[in-house]
Structure formats: C-alpha cells, structure tokens
Amino acid sequence: MRMTGLRLRDFRGYKQVTLTPPEGVTMLVGENGAGKTNLLEAVHLCCLGRSHRTANDKDMIRQGTETAAVQLTVQRNDGKHEVGVRLFENARRRKIVYVNGKTASRMGDLMGHATCVIFSPEDLSLVKDGPQARRRFLDMLLSQQQTAYFYALQTYMSALKQRNALLKNGDLRALSAWDEQLASAAAPVIRLRREACMQLQKRAQTHYHYIGGREEEVFSLKYVGALATSTDPAQDMLRGLHDSREEDQRRQTTSFGPHRDELELTLSGQLLKAYGSQGQMRTAALSLKLAAFDLLEALQGEPPLLLLDDVLSELDPDRRRRLISRIGRAQALLTCTDQADFIGARPACVLRVRQGEILMS
Numbered sequence: 001m002r003m004t005g006l007r008l009r010d011f012r013g014y015k016q017v018t019l020t021p022p023e024g025v026t027m028l029v030g031e032n033g034a035g036k037t038n039l040l041e042a043v044h045l046c047c048l049g050r051s052h053r054t055a056n057d058k059d060m061i062r063q064g065t066e067t068a069a070v071q072l073t074v075q076r077n078d079g080k081h082e083v084g085v086r087l088f089e090n091a092r093r094r095k096i097v098y099v100n101g102k103t104a105s106r107m108g109d110l111m112g113h114a115t116c117v118i119f120s121p122e123d124l125s126l127v128k129d130g131p132q133a134r135r136r137f138l139d140m141l142l143s144q145q146q147t148a149y150f151y152a153l154q155t156y157m158s159a160l161k162q163r164n165a166l167l168k169n170g171d172l173r174a175l176s177a178w179d180e181q182l183a184s185a186a187a188p189v190i191r192l193r194r195e196a197c198m199q200l201q202k203r204a205q206t207h208y209h210y211i212g213g214r215e216e217e218v219f220s221l222k223y224v225g226a227l228a229t230s231t232d233p234a235q236d237m238l239r240g241l242h243d244s245r246e247e248d249q250r251r252q253t254t255s256f257g258p259h260r261d262e263l264e265l266t267l268s269g270q271l272l273k274a275y276g277s278q279g280q281m282r283t284a285a286l287s288l289k290l291a292a293f294d295l296l297e298a299l300q301g302e303p304p305l306l307l308l309d310d311v312l313s314e315l316d317p318d319r320r321r322r323l324i325s326r327i328g329r330a331q332a333l334l335t336c337t338d339q340a341d342f343i344g345a346r347p348a349c350v351l352r353v354r355q356g357e358i359l360m361s
C-alpha cells in the first residue's frame with residue numbers, strides 16, 4: 001500500500017502540515033525533539049485509532065488548542081482509502097474517526113484500511129517488559145488483520161471490567177451472567193491469538209536467523225495461557241471462571257482468562273528476558289515486528305506501511321543491511337538524527353524536520 005497524503009492539524013508540535021511521500025523510503029532527519037516521531041505517531045493514529053506511545057489521546061493535541069486532526073490517504077490494490085481521526089481536549093467529547101470522508105460510528109471501522117508496522121527504540125520493551133507489552137503487540141496486529149478480533153477483545157475487556165466491579169462491590173448476583181459474556185468473547189480472542197502465534201513463530205525464527213546471522217541461536221515464541229491449548233475455549237473459560245470464583249472474590253479481581261496470556265520468547269530454550277543480551281533482545285524484537293509485517297502483507301496481498309523510528313542507528317552495519325533488504329518492498333518513513341545512519345537505505349526523498357516544520361532537503 002502507498003501513502004499518498006498525510007495531513008496534520010494542531011497535532012503535537014505541528015500547527016498545520018501536509019506530506020506527500022513518494023514511493024520507497026522517505027527519510028526524516030532532525031535534531032532530538034524536532035518532531036520526527038510525532039509524524040510517525042500521526043500515521044499510527046490513523047491506522048489504529050491510537051498512539052503507539054501514549055494511552056492518553058490528549059497528549060497529542062497541540063498545547064493551547066482544543067482539537068487535533070490527522071488524515072491519511074493510501075492507495076491500495078483495490079483503490080484509494082482515506083482515514084482520519086479527530087481528538088478533543090474537552091473530556092466530554094469522544095474522539096471521532098473518519099473513513100472515506102464519512103464519520104464512522106465505531107472505532108473498529110477505522111482498522112484495516114491503512115495498516116502499518118512501527119519499529120521504534122521502545123520495541124525492546126516487547127522482550128524485556130511484562131506480558132502486557134506482548135499482548136498489546138498481538139492485539140495491535142490482530143486488530144489490523146481483522147476487525148472481528150478488535151470487537152471481540154473490546155467486548156471481553158468491558159465484560160472483564162464489569163465482572164471486576166461486581167467482585168469489588170461484593171454484588172455477586174449478576175456474576176454468572178458476566179461469566180457467560182466473558183466466556184463467549186474469550187473464545188475468538190484465544191483462537192485468533194493462537195493462530196497468529198503459530199504463524200509468527202515460523203517467520204520470526206527465520207528473521208532472527210537472518211538478521212542475527214548465527215545458526216546456533218534458535219529464537220522461539222510460544223503462546224502461553226490457561227486456555228492456550230483448549231479445544232473448547234468458551235466452555236473451558238466458563239469452567240475456569242467458576243473454579244476460581246472463590247479466589248476471585250477474595251482478591252476482588254478476575255484471575256482466569258486471556259487477559260493473563262503470555263507470549264513466551266526464548267533463545268535456544270532460555271527465556272530471552274532473563275538470559276538474553278541487549279543485542280539479542282533487540283534482534284528478537286525486530287524479528288517479531290518483521291514477522292508481523294509479513295503476516296499483514298500475506299493477508300492483504302500488499303505490504304503495510306513501514307514506520308522506522310531511529311532503529312538503524314542501534315544496529316551494527318551488517319544487521320542494518322540485512323534489515324533493509326528485508327523490507328525494501330514497502331513504502332517507509334524513516335527517522336534519524338544523523339543522515340550518516342542511513343548509509344545503505346537509499347532514500348527516495350530526504351526531509352528535514354524542525355520545530356513544527358518540514359523542509360525539503
């Protein structure tokens with residue numbers, strides 16, 4: 001897919017800016033704090049309805065203004081798609097999403113039109129941090145792959161919130177009804193996560209070998225969870241909720257279900273988080289992202305947009321070259337502080353980013 005236009009209004013440090021990136025690699029060069037990541041964040045927001053780095057939408061509204069707007073146009077095999085998001089400072093106004101010029105009624109309507117994979121320095125947390133970071137990675141990928149996943153997850157999370165509220169209030173009469181809801185929403189979440197993990201495993205392993213360049217290091221990922229291998233996740237979820245009810249009442253929270261899932265990452269059988277070197281963890285994170293890129297490309301029949309935030313500078317020249325050769329077929333926005341980091345990247349266009357401005361270089 002090709003991004004043909006990106007428009008920002010009162011987004012982060014940008015008052016108003018329009019970008020029309022060419023095919024291939026567009027390099028965004030600028031000092032720390034210039035606003036490079038902000039541009040990638042705007043693309044991410046258009047693809048997924050949320051930022052890749054903040055859970056608080058208001059952070060993205062330019063200080064001193066009431067509303068921010070971003071719009072992204074992509075050309076795909078089946079034609080033009082236009083998506084947009086508008087954010088409001090006023091807590092009473094919910095964010096609005098637009099698809100092909102019309103206001104969409106549900107968040108999920110936005111997904112799948114423009115898709116992206118972002119590589120950023122924070123990706124290391126995908127390997128290093130707790131399970132939540134890896135669940136989020138899976139959720140982002142699957143939501144872009146199919147809206148049904150996004151809706152199932154949304155239903156699951158809101159049922160979970162309700163159940164936890166009942167546990168806290170000690171109001172247990174309605175618990176069974178919420179158990180049913182949770183169980184039926186959990187089933188597709190588990191099935192799709194399991195399937196995605198299987199597909200990611202093969203691809204991520206190959207990428208790790210290729211980028212890492214060491215035959216003896218075997219990267220592996222495994223979907224781990226109470227229902228990871230269940231053949232009837234809805235039924236088993238219901239049973240699990242029932243069995244853990246007493247403990248849940250005591251702890252006032254739900255202890256059983258896919259909100260506790262883990263994506264276990266190992267290198268030659270050892271947990272990466274505990275045993276891996278910095279470089280190995282970085283290579284693992286890159287391999288996971290590349291695998292996500294492959295999956296989206298295979299599903300859509302065209303590569304998603306690539307957002308590479310300051311990642312090349314972290315890799316040695318060999319790894320950098322191998323990474324670039326893997327992703328050469330996609331349109332990419334690449335950021336760096338120093339143009340020298342891009343040796344080998346062959347950009348189609350170089351843009352200079354300065355406080356709220358983008359200039360042709």
Ligand SMILES: Nc1ncnc2c1ncn2[C@@H]1O[C@H](COP(=O)(O)OP(=O)(O)OP(=O)(O)O)[C@@H](O)[C@H]1O
Nearest residue numbers: 012013032033034035036037038059060061062063
């Ligand atoms: N809501 C906002 N309103 C106005 N300016 C903002 C807002 N949020 C962030 N900024 C500004 O955006 C800048 C940071 O932008 P960004 O993170 O894109 O920098 P960068 O070019 O990626 O830097 P680095 O190379 O350090 O990663 C900061 O100067 C910050 O003050």
Ligand SMILES: [Mg+2]
Nearest residue numbers: 036037309310
């Ligand atoms: Mg940055």
